[in-house]
Amino acid sequence: MTTKKxxxxxxxxxxxxxxxxxxxxxxxxxxxxxxxYGFTMMLQNILKEEQPTHLLVAWDAGKTTFRHSTFSEYKGxxxxxxxxxxxxxxxxxxxxxxxxxPQYELENFExxxxxxxxxxxxxxxxxxxxxxxxxxxxxxxxTESTTVCITRKGITDxxxxxxxxxEEKYGIEPLQxxxxxxxxxDASDNIPGVPGVGEKTALKLLKExxxxxxxxxxxxxxxxxxxxxxxxxxxxxxFMSKQLATIEVNAPLTIGLQDLSxxxxxxxxxxxxxxxxxxxxxxxxxxxxxxxxxxxxxxxxVTKHKxxxxxxxxxxxxxxxxxxxxxxxxxxxxxxxxNGETVFYVPMSDVKEDEELKTWLANPEKQKLTTDAKALYxxxxxxxxPVSGIDFDLTLxxxxxxxxxxxxxxxxxxxxxxxxxxxxxxxxxxxxxxxxVPAEDIIAQHAGTKAVxxxxxxxxxxxxxxxxxxxxxxHNLELPLAKILGKMESTGVKTDLDILQxxxxxxxxxxxxxxxxxxxxxxxxxxINSPKQLGVILFEKIGLTPIKKTKTGYSTAADVLExxxxxxxxxxxxxxxxxxxxxxxxxxxxxxxxxxxxxKVHTRFQQALTQTGRLSSINPNLQNIPIRLEEGRxxxxxxxxxxxxxxxxxxxYSQIELRVLAHISQDEKxxxxxxxxxxxxxxxxxxxxxxxxEDVTSNMRRAAKAVNFGIVYGISDYGLSQSLDIPRKEAAExxxxxxxxxxxxxxxxDDIIQDAKQRGFVSTMMNRRRYLPDITSSNFxxxxxxxxxxxxxxxxGTAADIxxxxxxxxxxxxxxxxxxARMLLQVHDELIFEAPPEELEQLKKIVPExxxxxxxxxxxxxxxxxxxxxxxxxx
DNA sequence: AAGTTCACG
DNA sequence: ACGTACGTGAACTTG
Numbered sequence: 001m002t003t004k005k006x007x008x009x010x011x012x013x014x015x016x017x018x019x020x021x022x023x024x025x026x027x028x029x030x031x032x033x034x035x036x037y038g039f040t041m042m043l044q045n046i047l048k049e050e051q052p053t054h055l056l057v058a059w060d061a062g063k064t065t066f067r068h069s070t071f072s073e074y075k076g077x078x079x080x081x082x083x084x085x086x087x088x089x090x091x092x093x094x095x096x097x098x099x100x101x102p103q104y105e106l107e108n109f110e111x112x113x114x115x116x117x118x119x120x121x122x123x124x125x126x127x128x129x130x131x132x133x134x135x136x137x138x139x140x141x142x143t144e145s146t147t148v149c150i151t152r153k154g155i156t157d158x159x160x161x162x163x164x165x166x167e168e169k170y171g172i173e174p175l176q177x178x179x180x181x182x183x184x185x186d187a188s189d190n191i192p193g194v195p196g197v198g199e200k201t202a203l204k205l206l207k208e209x210x211x212x213x214x215x216x217x218x219x220x221x222x223x224x225x226x227x228x229x230x231x232x233x234x235x236x237x238x239f240m241s242k243q244l245a246t247i248e249v250n251a252p253l254t255i256g257l258q259d260l261s262x263x264x265x266x267x268x269x270x271x272x273x274x275x276x277x278x279x280x281x282x283x284x285x286x287x288x289x290x291x292x293x294x295x296x297x298x299x300x301x302v303t304k305h306k307x308x309x310x311x312x313x314x315x316x317x318x319x320x321x322x323x324x325x326x327x328x329x330x331x332x333x334x335x336x337x338x339n340g341e342t343v344f345y346v347p348m349s350d351v352k353e354d355e356e357l358k359t360w361l362a363n364p365e366k367q368k369l370t371t372d373a374k375a376l377y378x379x380x381x382x383x384x385x386p387v388s389g390i391d392f393d394l395t396l397x398x399x400x401x402x403x404x405x406x407x408x409x410x411x412x413x414x415x416x417x418x419x420x421x422x423x424x425x426x427x428x429x430x431x432x433x434x435x436x437v438p439a440e441d442i443i444a445q446h447a448g449t450k451a452v453x454x455x456x457x458x459x460x461x462x463x464x465x466x467x468x469x470x471x472x473x474x475h476n477l478e479l480p481l482a483k484i485l486g487k488m489e490s491t492g493v494k495t496d497l498d499i500l501q502x503x504x505x506x507x508x509x510x511x512x513x514x515x516x517x518x519x520x521x522x523x524x525x526x527x528i529n530s531p532k533q534l535g536v537i538l539f540e541k542i543g544l545t546p547i548k549k550t551k552t553g554y555s556t557a558a559d560v561l562e563x564x565x566x567x568x569x570x571x572x573x574x575x576x577x578x579x580x581x582x583x584x585x586x587x588x589x590x591x592x593x594x595x596x597x598x599x600k601v602h603t604r605f606q607q608a609l610t611q612t613g614r615l616s617s618i619n620p621n622l623q624n625i626p627i628r629l630e631e632g633r634x635x636x637x638x639x640x641x642x643x644x645x646x647x648x649x650x651x652x653y654s655q656i657e658l659r660v661l662a663h664i665s666q667d668e669k670x671x672x673x674x675x676x677x678x679x680x681x682x683x684x685x686x687x688x689x690x691x692x693x694e695d696v697t698s699n700m701r702r703a704a705k706a707v708n709f710g711i712v713y714g715i716s717d718y719g720l721s722q723s724l725d726i727p728r729k730e731a732a733e734x735x736x737x738x739x740x741x742x743x744x745x746x747x748x749x750d751d752i753i754q755d756a757k758q759r760g761f762v763s764t765m766m767n768r769r770r771y772l773p774d775i776t777s778s779n780f781x782x783x784x785x786x787x788x789x790x791x792x793x794x795x796x797g798t799a800a801d802i803x804x805x806x807x808x809x810x811x812x813x814x815x816x817x818x819x820x821a822r823m824l825l826q827v828h829d830e831l832i833f834e835a836p837p838e839e840l841e842q843l844k845k846i847v848p849e850x851x852x853x854x855x856x857x858x859x860x861x862x863x864x865x866x867x868x869x870x871x872x873x874x875x
Numbered sequence: 876a877a878g879t880t881c882a883c884g
Numbered sequence: 885a886c887g888t889a890c891g892t893g894a895a896c897t898t899g
Contacts, residue, residue, distance in 0.1 A: 530897055531879060550879070552898090557880065582881060585895055612891060614884085621893045624883035632882080657884090657890095710889065719889025780886055792890045796884095800891095828884040828891085 182242025301448030377486030492600030652830030667744025714788025
């Protein structure tokens with residue numbers, strides 16, 4: 001016989017919590033689902049953690065309760081429930097029905113009172129009870145057998161209030177929580193309390209006297225003139241407040257514990273509801289395969305082992321099918337093609353032999369429409385099949401329409417434009433250990449549906465792009481860039497394994513020594529890489545004072561450790577261990593594994609990923625190779641030219657983001673500074689600190705630099721205070737002075753936020769868009785984040801536009817001048833090339849020239865260049 | 876799979 | 885009162 005375990009949930013409170021904790025998710029029928037989703041997550045968590053035998057969700061019944069007859073303004077002044085939440089309540093009810101979880105509400109009473117009454121009944125039977133709410137008032141219900149869990153941050157993090165915990169935290173008993181509320185009131189419920197009495201005073205009084213009644217009995221003994229006066233003048237209010245805060249434990253319920261038994265959900269109803277709400281992750285967790293969308297029409301895909309000229313039209317959708325997402329290393333299955341009439345599939349072994357098909361692929365006059373142009377260029381280049389004339393890229397087009405929709409699968413890109421005809425790769429090939437190559441006809445069918453989707457979507461998407469004035473951006477910037485990036489990826493960067501290994505051996509030695517030093521100081525061995533274990537050593541064993549906390553415990557991040565360094569000798573060793581460990585694992589071991597047989601690394605540039613229009617780099621990431629510290633910078637010596645005696649050549653934009661800001665904001669002083677060729681951080685320091693150029697100290701320049709960074713990121717006093725390690729107030733003053741000095745910037749910041757609110761998105765100079773739905777959120781955090789994004793994205797995004805344009809111009813120029821130099825990498829504001837030494841003088845002239853004239857701004861763009869025998873030497 | 880940390884612009 | 889600087893990717897630990 002199992003013992004009873006009763007769980008009582010405060011429905012309204014948890015729904016609110018879920019709603020505000022999560023962004024406003026909308027499913028495709030336009031219903032908001034964030035509260036239902038969050039609530040479901042909480043519920044699943046509770047069911048798993050608590051394993052209840054009995055369960056109830058209590059709801060607030062209506063607007064007025066018996067408390068309103070005591071105090072008509074009870075819960076007054078509250079903002080009304082947002083409609084986006086209200087519309088979700090019916091779904092919450094449905095959810096609970098599907099779970100077979102009893103729900104209850106009672107006229108004139110609040111959920112609290114239902115929970116209070118049931119918890120007392122349960123206590124009488126000494127059944128173990130857990131109360132869950134977001135409202136701290138309920139902690140008054142804690143007893144030996146009743147634990148009250150209050151949601152903390154997010155949706156699954158709870159603080160458990162037992163009588164012991166309350167004693168520890170407040171130094172009072174659970175029932176005294178009522179007295180505490182009586183004295184201090186509760187702004188959210190509009191309970192007045194006693195003016196001038198907050199938590200501290202309330203607790204002090206209660207520890208001394210025990211209750212509101214006792215406080216008033218002992219009024220004469222209370223010290224503090226003002227306090228005594230406030231108490232005296234508000235006696236009635238204090239007692240009323242206490243009454244309001246008291247949860248009714250004898251509500252006239254029409255149900256009892258016997259009605260609460262829980263024995264699991266109705267799987268069928270639950271799956272149906274999750275499907276309706278499009279909770280695909282939850283469905284997958286339940287083991288229900290996400291429903292493969294029905295193909296719009298059954299298409300016939302013919303497998304051909306040889307194509308004829310009759311099969312090849314002037315314009316065709318071409319899709320290269322493979323199982324892995326890394327097209328540079330994956331086995332290639334074959335190519336599916338369609339001209340809107342027939343669909344055929346050619347296995348790769350046949351493609352390689354098919355001269356007619358290869359000629360067609362290489363012919364720029366034959367238009368190819370595809371799902372991923374760069375993959376087609378690069379993957380086929382790797383097996384010596386040149387491709388030319390790609391005129392449409394579905395993924396790229398969908399990304400330009402809305403970069404926030406992330407697609408790791410063509411089916412998702414197609415779905416974003418309303419095409420549900422493609423099965424997920426994961427459901428065709430399986431995932432994880434179950435992934436396997438299916439029969440050829442299945443591959444052919446799958447590849448065929450993708451080609452068909454591309455063919456059918458081309459017009460719709462192009463139309464959409466034209467409507468948004470984004471067709472230029474897509475067709476004349478991103479699409480040509482895809483070809484260039486493909487070329488860069490297949491070229492690759494020669495990587496000297498010997499150099500990596502030499503650095504690696506040295507690092508291993510130092511790491512071993514550091515490890516033993518750390519263990520010796522700590523007096524024990526432990527995993528230094530585990531923040532959890534390290535936290536125990538530093539903050540419990542050694543007894544250092546924690547500065548910051550994370551969700552899971554003490555923070556041991558570098559900025560925290562740096563502050564602790566003077567306190568204990570172990571810290572500097574840990575910092576060095578971390579620094580060197582990072583180099584070893586990510587940049588020596590990780591990078592070495594990525595070197596292909598040709599002695600090169602072939603990164604892939606993600607072109608349809610970032611929210612701002614930047615590229616990203618994976619397998620390996622060559623956009624974050626160390627440079628700031630000399631030890632790490634040495635890694636760059638391993639990146640060398642792929643031809644004997646060639647050189648590496650690098651060119652980077654100087655202050656491109658601040659120049660873009662100067663242009664966009666039209667701030668006269670900023671523009672003037674750049675036109676005059678001034679050192680922008682020094683100039684900022686002169687203005688912010690009001691001193692002459694000669695009097696700018698290095699510290700002032702450092703602060704000004706941080707302010708400039710902050711401006712670009714979308715400034716906040718908190719952020720700046722963190723970066724400069726100064727009080728927030730001082731940071732706020734810096735910002736104010738800055739914005740007074742550069743009024744055009746201030747104007748821009750204000751305008752762009754207004755603009756984002758009005759249009760729902762911000763855009764770059766080349767009309768790249770980023771939608772910011774949170775900009776109108778009532779949630780302070782979400783809104784703040786969206787506002788900073790609104791300020792930053794046009795700047796970062798325009799800089800991305802500019803370098804992309806420069807890459808296209810550069811590619812043309814190298815060809816026109818018939819140079820052997822090859823573009824290898826892009827690192828956001830710099831381009832890296834390899835070239836024969838005889839082209840050096842020409843590159844020194846051409847590269848900066850092309851980059852500087854990529855886009856005309858009302859300030860000059862400035863490019864610095866350097867060269868050397870390795871990437872390390874381009875300084 | 877999520878959280879933490881740290882490398883870059 | 886809230887609690888963040890903007891944009892990424894990789895390695896590692898832990899649940």
